Amino acid sequence: MIRRVKWGACLAVVLLLAPVAPATALATTDGFTTRFTTVPAADGIGLGAMVLEPRDPGPHPVAVLISAWGGGATQNVIPAKNLADRGYVVVAYGTRGFGESGGEVEVAGPPDIADVSTVIDWALANTDADPARIGVGGVSYGAGIGLIASGADARIKAVASLSGWADLAGSLSQNETRHGLAGLVLYLSGKANGTLSAETEAMLTKFLTPHISDADSAAIIEWSKPRSASAHLAAINANRPAVLTIQTWSETVFPPDQMVALYHGLTGAKRMEFLPGDHASAESGGLLGLPSETWNSVYRWFDAHVAGTDDTITREHPILTRARPGMQQPESFPDWTAAVGRPSRWELAAAELTTGRDTPANGGLPLATYSLEALSGEPPTVFLPLVSRRDAAVWQQAPRTTPMAIRGAMTARFTATPSTPTGTVVAYVYDVDQFGVGRLINYLPYSWKNAEPGRPLRMDLTFAPTAYTVPAGHRVALVADTKDPLFLDWTTEEGRLAFSAPSWLDIPTKGTQG
Incomplete structure (x- = not known):
């Protein structure tokens, strides 16, 4: 059954500001073709997907774009178009339980991670895609899933994580204090725009209980562990994907300190950028088609580590920051020690x-x-x-x-x-x-x-x-x-x-x- 995304609620609550573009607007573009399809997942559900494929002969590098919380196949339509214009086969899909996709929301659970590999398999079987050049990216929910998937699938050569997380338990609670209002926003928007699994519903309900028991707190932590990239760091390092993380200083949902910890733990190619703003604000303009330094970094990162067409970003300092208040001039550093006072x-x-x-x-x-x-x-x-x-x-x-x-x-x-x-x-x-x-x-x-x-x-x-x-x-x-x-x-x-x-x-x- 096709489920329509309630974009008004999603945009107002989650602030991802992702437009739903009509298919005809993309299909008339000269440089690539566009089609909408359903990718069959391993457990039989269908994942709604938008596929952009260059018209010129391949094989082409592949970019898999994973939707954010509440989104569907067209949520990343502008980045998908920009990547297709650069010569990528792009498969943008809605995560299970949201948008046009079937199934239930598992919060980066094993089925969500398996779906990434399923979409890659489908792209290799149904497009002129190069199996040696594959990148995965996403905003928020899609960012976290992409990071974990890079430890499960060695074919992923690069990851772009925008407003993602590395430690889910650390995002939900700090110093024995739960981020209740942010959790409530995610719970209500998930209920309004998707189908939560019984386990997800139970865990979020426990999390929102005013005076939670120690047993329920422990259960949430155990549930969160496999849903955190930090728990998969050894596998990610074994596969050695090139990892780009972009975060905002005032991130309400996923505090930026966990991305610093992840950066220190990664042993492959890596880059980290910090900007003023809150969750998904740095990438929202690019999702709407406005000029975006954030998405330009993603395109350059993929060009260097997936397509192999432009490696200039690899010759820059790997840490870039902009200070508050306002959007001050960028500061770049060779390592985190040089960035801090x-x-x-x-x-x-x-x-x-x-x-x-x-x-x-x-x-x-x-x-x-x-x-x-x-x-x-x-x-x-x-x-x-x-x-x-x-x-x-x-x-x-x-x-x-x-x-x-x-x-x-x-x-x-x-x-x-x-x-x-x-x-x-x-x-x-x-x-x-x-x-x-x-x-x-x-x-x-x-x-x-x-x-x-x-x-x-x-x-x-x-x-x-x-x-x-x-x-x-x-x-x-x-x-x-x-x-x-x-x-x-x-x-x-x-x-x-x-x-x-x-x-x-x-x-x-x-x-x-x-």
């Missing part, structure tokens, strides 16, 4: 707050707030004087005499004494101007369970890496409160949380300090 320690004075009350400090709306930053250049803001000093702890540095280039992962230690056995603290780092307007640089939750009230806890926080330049005249502020709509927190009652020495924030900086 040296930590400067800021000792924090004693402070106290009332738990269980929210403040204007927050991490924004998932998939929206930082996508707007990518368009406007402005991070989410808060007027710091409105943040209650009763309900939050606020620390501020002196105004900067010179700009401060924050490069890398900030780390913090709180020595905190709670009055309740369970709770959550959320730390926010701001760039504050002379008028008291704070622009959010980064944020991170930390939860405790089964603590002894009145006894100090040591809380160690490692923020996701970022690149942010604080202007001269501005100051850095650190805010800690105990509620944020983004998270399923453990703050169930009002109480007190006292911070004492030793507590600090380490800020990695490059260049002039002052």
